[in-house]
Amino acid sequence: MFDFLHKYASPRNFYDFAGILIPWLAGVTVVLLAIGLYQGLFLAPPDYQQGQSVRIMFIHVPAAWMSMFVYMVLAGAGAVGLIWHLKLAEMTAAAAAPIGASFTFLALVTGSLWGKPMWGTWWAWDARLTSELILLFLYLGFMALQAAIDDPKRAARAGALLALIGVVNIPVIHFSVQWWNTLHQPASVSSIAKIGAPAIHPSLLWPLLIMAIAFTVFFAVVLLMRLRAEILHRERYTHWVAERIKS
Amino acid sequence: MKPRHKKLIAVSGGVTLLVVAGLLVLNAFRSNLVYFRSPTEILSGEVSTQGVLRLGGMVDKGSVKKIPDSLKVEFKVTDFQKCITVRYEGILPDLFREGQGVITQGRLQPDKVFVADQVLAKHDEKYMPPEVANSLKGKAGPKSACETSL
């Protein structure tokens, strides 16, 4: 398996492969976003309690899901880099961080914009909101660490350790609404008890899921873009990079 | 054993330990992470009622009394076991409704009335169009928890 990984996860092959993949995935993102926005803004009905403000959900929930998913990608890549010294994994962790931070920021901002009219406050120090804020700090800490250490190998190792310690926060975010009394309501879609029967009507669930897939593919596009730049940078003294720059 | 395998075991072991440690710490601090208290907890003296605290529960059906020509309002908060009367003056959030969740912040007076300076609405995880909600109605529970069973 290791030989296989080495062949196809070599920065050079990956660079070319990502170059082919990016335009296709970008196209998929645009189509999914168009469908999701049309469904979310025009087809989805207002909520029986929250009225039109429920449409914030189609941004807020996918952003919040992505904030956790990207963190798992970051930590997973960090672990792979730590164990197998796979350069591509180290670069993936570094490239994922700013994207994850931006999704976390978006989840917090839209949550605030939703909380003000519905709950009556922009912010509350309840367990869900606080743990999501800690996630943002974890991303920022990881990025600061990467920027502070010049040697890419040491930076990757330190970052991976921080990322792995921070993994504790992910189940805390997810289960915070069950473990403690919070202002934030329990999960509507992703709780195990609700598989097959989410607490969201299909007319509201579909745009939510489509937007979530759109965000995921979008993440892949930006991650690949950042990875390509990172590969060029790290391999800047190699022959193959020089070849590709000439053309 | 290859050094790589050793490292794999070390890393996964470290992560497992951290997760377990984190969960234990969190469990210990559980009570401190609680955002609000129920009427039962407050009235039974389980928690200190000195100073500012948060009271959460359902707004009892039929209990909301708005004082005319003012922002003053009075309602009962219940956890279907105990009820506490809340007095508040200010703007209520859009989701403040009878039979819905609410979290109020304030002080418990000696006469067991809770004087709040902030009222937040807590909603449940259900989302549906109004027509669907209407068709589900009719199965509503007893009118007031505070008037009937208590």
Place this chain on the structure above:
Amino acid sequence: MNWSEFFAMGGYALYVWGSYAAAAIVLLLNVVAARRREQSVRRELQNLQTLNPSDSE
């Protein structure tokens, strides 16, 4: 449903459109930042090549 009603969002215009605008900005900045990073790396590589046109392995 007419358009002014649509933009009013039942009185929640500020919050709903604010959220969608925030999303648009965040998505756009992600693409812009990734592009910029690639451009700066390419510039760095061009400089490397002009400094050392023979290029070493």
